[in-house]
Amino acid sequence: MLDKSDTAEKMETVARLRDVAFAWPGRSSFSLGIKEFSLKRGERVLLLGPSGGGKSTLLNLLAGVVAPQRGSVELLGADIAILSNASRDRFRAEHLGIVFQMFNLLPYGSVVDNVLLPLSFAPKRRQRAVASAPGDSLEAEAGRLLRALGLEDNDLINGAVGTLSVGQQQRVAAARALIGSPEIVLADEPTSALDRDRQEKFLDLLFAQLSQTNSSMIMVSHDETLATHFDRVCRLEDLISTGRDK
Amino acid sequence: MTVLRLALQSLGNRWITALLTIFAIAVSVMLLLGVEKVRTGARASFANTISGTDVIVGARSGDIQLLLYSVFRIGNAPNNMTWRSYEELGARKNVDWIVPLSLGDSHRGFRVLGTNNEYFKHYRYRDKRKLGFASGGVFNDMFDAVIGSDVANALGYKLGDKIVVAHGIGEIGGNDHDNMPFRVAGILAKTGTPVDDTVHVTLGAIEAIHLGWKGGTSNSSRTFKVDEVRNMELKPKAITAALVGLKSRFAVFKFQRFVNTFRKEPLSAVLPGVALTEMWSLVGTAETALFVVTIMVVITALLGMVAMIFATLNERRREMAILRSVGAGPKTLVGLLSAEALIMTLAGIAVGVVFLYALLIVVRPYFDSAYGITIDLSLPSYVELWSLAAIMIGGLLAGLLPAWRAYRNSVADGMIVRT
Structure with missing residues (x-):
């Protein structure tokens, strides 16, 4: 039996990696180990490090796209390392929002279609999105998020993806990551294609939305100047030990 | 449903190549069924050269x-x-x-x-x-x-x-x-x-x-x-x-x-009927050859479709990564690409059948007067329906090749495409 403080402690931690070892199947030359990493509810962590330092692999592990060969990846109290592939995919759909560096959007479908995409794979998240939607309309919820993230032009919101600038595309990607209020948002250098002013503005709007739902965020970047926006900064090289050969 | 909608949207996004692929399948279906119709008509007309004589x-x-x-x-x-x-x-x-x-x-x-x-x-x-x-x-x-x-x-x-x-x-x-x-x-x-x-x-x-x-x-x-x-x-x-x-x-x-x-x-x-049948069996080899050729044309069209899907796979790696990131499993990607192949095959069959009947209505009087061949405008026979089913299954199986490739790419890439 867990006592109350222990439960509270658990509730506070939304992600915890312990003694993780991972190597890509068929690529024996690269292996990665993580001793310990945890993320608290509502916490914003910046992972600083160069490309090729294992950040893609770390994101894949956190998102449950791959499972470690050893160790545990606990998300929201569940060890996704021991879940089946399909269950991990489902878990990701329900509880995680993900923003890539660029090329976040499907070239077909409208802006709103792109924002609503995760809900097709996550029925519970869809319910949450409907619950917080103005007038129970998912389209309206997508529109609300897009406006909150600074994409205010109705023509753009209702238009095709191809007409958007890179900055606008990143806002759409952020709206997609936030819809249905997932507990954890993972972002892979989402601002690297934006200039300094827009980076600041983008992060402010993104964090404002995260605060509303008390969601946590892990962002990976090589840009140290962003550090002031975050609760905590980790260097990848301190976190991850990589092996280049067997 | 999501997969079907995504497949349709994805095809719509590449509508020119998709349309050409569908057209190629349609032409092959027309050829297969058309040859069958003309063959049946020719055979009937041939057998009908003389009747009433014992x-x-x-x-x-x-x-x-x-x-x-x-x-x-x-x-x-x-x-x-x-x-x-x-x-x-x-x-x-x-x-x-x-x-x-x-x-x-x-x-x-x-x-x-x-x-x-x-x-x-x-x-x-x-x-x-x-x-x-x-x-x-x-x-x-x-x-x-x-x-x-x-x-x-x-x-x-x-x-x-x-x-x-x-x-x-x-x-x-x-x-x-x-x-x-x-x-x-x-x-x-x-x-x-x-x-x-x-x-x-x-x-x-x-x-x-x-x-x-x-x-x-x-x-x-x-x-x-x-x-x-x-x-x-x-x-x-x-x-x-x-x-x-x-x-x-x-x-x-x-x-x-x-x-x-x-x-x-x-x-x-x-007995005229017996002799006519015997004589028609002489041209049986040519019939078989023609049939084999039309099957080859169908296979060619399906291969064209597979090549088309394969060609898009590389540019669609990011699309696959995005789908993975929002919770789609590798199996969903297989389903997506198979659905695309199936949709194009079915569309090709439908268009081919419609075109064929339209064409038959136009050329029928000419065939009748010029060659004495009456082409039956009835609905597709069981044999023809089986051929269409075989084409559909062929399209689905062919679609599994690029789907399998996408699956492997997706497993190897995770959700982040290495550039």
């Missing part, structure tokens, strides 16, 4: 040879049958009617057939249809000729025109029976059978124009006059073949046996 009798030869020269006017009879045998057969109690056929002459490349008015009464083609007259009528005079519709069209003949028959079947001059011209008394309606290419004359006239001829040349110094031969009692000594109708179809085999074992001269009797 037995064809001629000098001893192979069944197909007898059929070829008596009905299709192809090749020559190895021998004649005597008029005496003809009369003896006609007198048998089972025989309902008998029509003599005398071949060997021609008119400007068209075969001349000596017969009598019984021919127009008893000859049947295509579901027991009688020969109809476009104009004029049957023989009223010894030197009347009734011509088939192709003869009339090709040579521009009308009723009352005089025509001269040449000896033999070549188009070599100097052998004309020009002392006795014929008058066009009737023009037959189009039948789509060899009747269209035939000049019909009376049996008596065949005898008359050969008076004084021996061994293919006119060796007589005497030239007979038309009025002179009219009064002569001309009985042919021999004819080429005879069409026989029996009172009861049950008597067919008995009659056939009687003819085949006829003592006075060696004769053959064939």
Whole structure:
């Protein structure tokens, strides 16, 4: 039996990696180990490090796209390392929002279609999105998020993806990551294609939305100047030990 | 549902290539079904060249040879049958009617057939249809000729025109029976059978124009006059073949046996239906070859589709990564690409079938009049539906190749595409 403080402690931690070892199947030359990493509810962590330092692999592990060969990846109290592939995919759909560096959007479908995409794979998240939607309309919820993230032009919101600038595309990607209020948002250098002013503005709007739902965020970047926006900064090289050969 | 919607949207995003792929499949489906339709039509028309005749009798030869020269006017009879045998057969109690056929002459490349008015009464083609007259009528005079519709069209003949028959079947001059011209008394309606290419004359006239001829040349110094031969009692000594109708179809085999074992001269009797089937089986190899070619065309179209999907896989790696990031499993990606292949195959089949029927409606009258081939506009047969099902399954299986590749890419990439 867990006592109350222990439960509270658990509730506070939304992600915890312990003694993780991972190597890509068929690529024996690269292996990665993580001793310990945890993320608290509502916490914003910046992972600083160069490309090729294992950040893609770390994101894949956190998102449950791959499972470690050893160790545990606990998300929201569940060890996704021991879940089946399909269950991990489902878990990701329900509880995680993900923003890539660029090329976040499907070239077909409208802006709103792109924002609503995760809900097709996550029925519970869809319910949450409907619950917080103005007038129970998912389209309206997508529109609300897009406006909150600074994409205010109705023509753009209702238009095709191809007409958007890179900055606008990143806002759409952020709206997609936030819809249905997932507990954890993972972002892979989402601002690297934006200039300094827009980076600041983008992060402010993104964090404002995260605060509303008390969601946590892990962002990976090589840009140290962003550090002031975050609760905590980790260097990848301190976190991850990589092996280049067997 | 999501997968289906994504597949449709994705195809819509590449609509030009998708449309061309669908079109290629549609053309292959058209070809496969079209060949089948024309083949079935041709086979039916072929089998319908002659009907209503129970037995064809001629000098001893192979069944197909007898059929070829008596009905299709192809090749020559190895021998004649005597008029005496003809009369003896006609007198048998089972025989309902008998029509003599005398071949060997021609008119400007068209075969001349000596017969009598019984021919127009008893000859049947295509579901027991009688020969109809476009104009004029049957023989009223010894030197009347009734011509088939192709003869009339090709040579521009009308009723009352005089025509001269040449000896033999070549188009070599100097052998004309020009002392006795014929008058066009009737023009037959189009039948789509060899009747269209035939000049019909009376049996008596065949005898008359050969008076004084021996061994293919006119060796007589005497030239007979038309009025002179009219009064002569001309009985042919021999004819080429005879069409026989029996009172009861049950008597067919008995009659056939009687003819085949006829003592006075060696004769053959064939059942037209049996001989036609036997003959059609000769072209079976060509049919199979044609069928194989159309299958190859279908396979080519499906391969084109696979190549098209493969070609897009690389540019769609990011798309796959995005889908993975929002919670789609690798199996969903397999489903997506398979769905795309299936949608294009089904669309190709649907478009192909619609186009084919539209085309058939347009070309049908032409095929009917030009080749005598009636194309059945009925719904696809079981065989055709099975072919379509096979194409669909083929499309689905073909789609699994790029889907499997996408699956492997996705597992290897995770959700972040290495650039």
